[in-house]
Amino acid sequence: MKTIILDPGHGGSDPGAAYKGNEEKTFNLLTALKVREYLIDKYEVRILMTRSENKTMSLTERSNYANSTNADFYLSIHHNAGGGTGFESYTFNGSVPAATLTYQTVIHNGFTNEIKKKYPVIDRGKKRANFHVLRETKMPSLLVEILFIDNDKDLSLLNNTGFRNDTAMLIAEGVAKALSLPEKKESPGGQLFKVIAGSFNDRKNAEDRAALLKQKSYDAFITTVVISGKTYYRVQAGAFTDKARAEKLIAELNKEKIEAFILTEGTGNGTAPPPEPPAKDVTILGESLLKAHQLNEFVKTINNGAPLLGEYYIRYGKEYGIRGDIAFGQAIHETNYFRFTGQVKPEQNNFAGLGTTGPGVDGASFKSPEEGVLAHIQHLYAYASKEKLPPSHPLVDPRFSLVNRGSAGYWTQLNGKWAVPGTTYGQSILSVYRRNLAHALAEIEIQKKNIQERLDLLE
Template sequence: MKLYLDPGHGGSDPGALGNGIQEKDIVLDIALRIRSILLNDYENVQVNMSRTNDSTVSLSQRTDQANSWGADYFLSIHCNAFNGTAQGYEDYIHSNLSSSSPTAGYQDIIHSEVTQVNQLQDRGQKQANFHVLRETVMPALLTENGFIDNSHDAALMKDPSWRQRVAQGHVNGLEKAFSLKRKPDENVGVVYKVIAGAFKSKDNADSRSTLLESKGIESIVNTVVISGETWYRVQAGAFSIRENAEKRLVEVQHAGIQDAYIITENSNTNQVQTSGYSILGQTFLSPVQMNEYVKTINPQAIEIAQYYHALGTYYGIRGDIAFAQAMHETDFLRFTGIVHSSQNNFCGLGATGPDNPGASFATPEEGVLAHIQHLYAYASTNSLPGKYDLVDPRFDLVQRGSASTWTELNGKWAVPGTNYGQSILDLYGRMITAAIDNLNRILGVIE
């Protein structure tokens, strides 16, 4: 199923305004949550979005792109406004469609699912001659998720948990309407434990636990026997969702503890796996969020985050963490080391000293491509996908699959580099914090 997801307005067009918030921000957040749920939880779903950041996109650009892509369904997310007194949820299909049309059937299903969870007055199912409903060749629906100038509805919009429920309601409707299949739950019985250090001395473990407590992070000390030796392990949380464990890992690292890691335990098999952030995976931060963060440190930084996002997505590499690695290597694109900016070498490929500043690439995009390909060599044993030529001059020098996580790059990418991966993850954690703070500032929300 190919879904074209359209967060309304954006860029120079804020949409509806009220109660200190803008429609373009609210609907983008809901749409990104819809995409995340669909891609993470469902099989055989493709999502294309009219915008993933605060950019200006015309109505014709939205419908032309959906039509040329061959989308199966067009879903446009909006908020309403009137005079401060109106409130509630409503959705629209095109005015020339009958109640027996397939599009009307999809509307029936999605309307029912969204109104079950959104805590809004149900204003009904409607029809209109909106551009995105008229000019799309596939079934299309436009949802109006509350009135932004109404104090009741706006208070809900400011709540991230409400936006998540609304996103889930849309997904529930799409699941039923298109018979989407959920991915098999491979993590039943899996617990992700954040370990903030392991010590042979209980006093040292207790000191680490006390440090965490002083930073507002709860922890316990567990005793484990490894190869006949007793160790005292400081545990800073246990989670059933890996993303939550990763967030706690970042908090622990921000507290000054760089030797923290995640243990994956399966209660069904008694298997234990120690890991950090995987190099392979989905890119979460947008190019705008990445570029904005770097410019808070280096206002003259060139914008290359779009290449990390696009190429990371193509190769299945965490493009946002790769971007953090580039910022670490280049001193936030100031190039204060032996590599010069003209080389477009953002990860120090081949650089060994003043007499050998490493590889050079023709364009910034080619330099990012080489970086992503080099990470792919470390993280995967699969053949390199064929869309792009191999531009990494050191690809064949890597022991394929020898580093599946960023911390496993220690001593490989940087020598001795005992905290190399941790430094990258610490920088990535700061990028996440900045992105969350900026979103809260935009929405006027304190979580």
């Protein structure tokens, strides 16, 4: 398997080019993460990154790291400045490995020929320069400059998510073609079932989850996805062409008290359709089936220190006509069983991730756990109903007015609307709720058995 190093230029205290509040280091990282995701999802390849967060790294640190890995290719991703416009690429202007110029031609031409079919991008040509990361790296190396951050027309494209995704895809395809990367094999139906054992805003939390999986003898690696400018770190524990094998791994992980879900990708033509949502008739509006104590007892099977919020979810759910027991499952999903391993901290009493709209945005805070639950229920009400709020409580949800009222009648319709990741957000909530139901049912069976034994003693 070939190894590729992606190097998002600048970072940390070095912003690179800056213009109208936009910083090159951010565009570099967003593009590199997307290139990485595309290559890992589609090809048999090992991807390493000089940085995967807003981190300061010297040029020497980058080249030393690259040279310590025995990598097959080094790609440095930048965005230009200086009043020009367009795309250009660079190789070292001295002696280079034989494959370097060939790789440059394939990647450069592949990008420019395709991108200008959709966007007004000028080809500034294939160039050579005495850049440190090109001169000091031992493997074939290429540096790309994607448009000009200080050109208003270029900047409007760089702030267009569709353009950035297309750019990353074309660069990734160019890399794959240049290095003859083998495509991942798919099932006859074209589907790949990925087992995701955690998705986090904080990379450190993802690394901790991956370390836990490896400690328990499971494979694990971290992939990234950027949605609405927000980066998520997914911990992938396996990928199968046989769904039964993926489901078996999920069952094993659940026994280890590690929450996981299946991310289905791919069809015969290589596109990724949205997965068929299970229990798609489960509405957000409705009555709770579980009792408060059943919610509290379930969450404590995973986190014995979890706050006792079951009463609030059932009570406010009933007042607003929301299925409070499923809302509790959503809170579990958002907070990782109230362990708060993501962006929100326990003292915020924010159990639904309200207001965590991007990196560095910590979200809303509430004065008490009860108020935090009320805000959560009110936000769900905004999505599920077009009616006025019940007058019994003041509005405490700071984002209520930002919701497209009535746009999500079912839990799975929260996909892409609430703080995601991916297209399985609602399914993940229902998966937690299903486990809560199963736990409650098992407890009821034990109670029934105990009652029957007592009856037998009295006969």
